[in-house]
Amino acid sequence: MKYRDFGRTGMKVSVLGMGCWQAGMQSWGNDYSTDDIHEAIKTSSQAGVNFFDTAEIYGKGVSERTLATALKDDNIYIATKVAGFNGGNAEKSAKLSYERLGRPIDLYQLHWVPSYYTGIKKAIRSLENCVRSGWVRHIGVSNFPLAELQIAIESTEKEDVVSDQLEFSIADRRLENGLMEFTRKNGVEIIAYSPLGRGMLTGKYRQTGPPKDFARRFYSGKRKYLQTELLDAIHTIAEKHSCSDAEVSLAWVISKGALPIPGAKNRTQAEGNARSSEVSLKKEEIDTIDRLSLGFKEGTYRNIVPRVVPDVLVKSFTSLGI
Numbered sequence: 001m002k003y004r005d006f007g008r009t010g011m012k013v014s015v016l017g018m019g020c021w022q023a024g025m026q027s028w029g030n031d032y033s034t035d036d037i038h039e040a041i042k043t044s045s046q047a048g049v050n051f052f053d054t055a056e057i058y059g060k061g062v063s064e065r066t067l068a069t070a071l072k073d074d075n076i077y078i079a080t081k082v083a084g085f086n087g088g089n090a091e092k093s094a095k096l097s098y099e100r101l102g103r104p105i106d107l108y109q110l111h112w113v114p115s116y117y118t119g120i121k122k123a124i125r126s127l128e129n130c131v132r133s134g135w136v137r138h139i140g141v142s143n144f145p146l147a148e149l150q151i152a153i154e155s156t157e158k159e160d161v162v163s164d165q166l167e168f169s170i171a172d173r174r175l176e177n178g179l180m181e182f183t184r185k186n187g188v189e190i191i192a193y194s195p196l197g198r199g200m201l202t203g204k205y206r207q208t209g210p211p212k213d214f215a216r217r218f219y220s221g222k223r224k225y226l227q228t229e230l231l232d233a234i235h236t237i238a239e240k241h242s243c244s245d246a247e248v249s250l251a252w253v254i255s256k257g258a259l260p261i262p263g264a265k266n267r268t269q270a271e272g273n274a275r276s277s278e279v280s281l282k283k284e285e286i287d288t289i290d291r292l293s294l295g296f297k298e299g300t301y302r303n304i305v306p307r308v309v310p311d312v313l314v315k316s317f318t319s320l321g322i
């Protein structure tokens with residue numbers, strides 16, 4: 001495993017982390033068990049992955065609890081998130097996450113931009129209070145487009161916004177239109193979620209096409225860009241490196257300076273993903289993938305929840321009850 005600095009935090013993180021949405025045992029199907037998830041998490045840690053991402057909303061705390069149990073003796077970093085609708089009172093959520101995790105939170109992220117009724121400034125102040133309480137070491141945001149990230153940075157009093165967790169993969173390159181450059185200039189790390197395009201970039205649908213229910217996972221408007229030529233190119237590069245398509249897709253994200261956090265549902269997926277740390281893509285291979293995925297670069301990053309909708313309504317829509 002290779003390691004690198006995580007901004008100015010002093011944290012030495014593995015070049016890829018692991019996402020634990022799947023550990024919430026919701027939204028990801030029934031083809032895996034809690035035991036599989038335990039194995040996946042433990043396998044990642046044994047392979048040297050030391051950065052694990054979760055959230056209070058993943059299975060309403062189930063993911064955080066599972067992570068704590070699986071890795072209780074391991075020397076790792078845990079990043080979790082407070083839901084946008086709880087951003088105005090992050091202290092309450094942080095205390096609950098801290099209790100579920102049984103340890104301080106290394107990185108506490110605001111899951112999405114809160115509504116205008118809460119406001120970014122109030123939410124950032126609330127996150128800073130969590131550091132003062134000792135539950136949290138560093139603060140970050142998630143799903144923050146450029147303008148909102150700028151407001152978040154300007155709203156801090158005592159802490160730095162150290163990271164923005166954003167969707168970034170060969171199949172979603174919108175942040176390359178300004179946001180990535182802004183993060184570099186401001187010393188903000190990019191944590192790349194859905195780096196495997198939710199499974200689409202692993203090669204398993206290369207010949208058959210995606211299953212019918214895939215719209216749930218993959219923004220269907222962009223599916224037209226996921227052409228055979230691109231998937232075949234990823235596969236050819238993988239063959240040259242004697243690795244899997246998934247490893248190439250993750251190595252591409254790493255080559256762009258972001259920290260991918262692929263989700264895994266079992267030991268085999270976790271093992272494969274961890275190996276991507278050893279794949280060094282050549283410049284011409286990166287250029288080929290860049291050229292064939294240009295369609296995914298269209299547009300800029302947008303808020304995932306419209307800010308005019310009051311937080312209480314978002315909370316009831318999602319029926320998360322936390």
Ligand SMILES: NC(=O)c1ccc[n+]([C@@H]2O[C@H](COP(=O)([O-])OP(=O)(O)OC[C@H]3O[C@@H](n4cnc5c(N)ncnc54)[C@H](OP(=O)(O)O)[C@@H]3O)[C@@H](O)[C@H]2O)c1
Pocket residue numbers: 018019020021022028029053054111142143165166192193194195196197198199200202204246261262263264265268269270272273
């Ligand atoms: N901040 C946010 O708003 C946000 C949003 C989304 C995700 N996230 C975080 O980012 C993490 C990763 O994103 P994601 O889970 O959406 O998408 P992803 O990492 O792109 O895809 C994960 C899925 O791909 C499949 N897979 C994983 N490794 C594989 C391998 N080696 N070979 C074949 N298939 C493989 C598995 O699903 P199947 O086996 O079912 O195909 C797995 O559940 C999450 O766990 C979460 O921590 C954050």
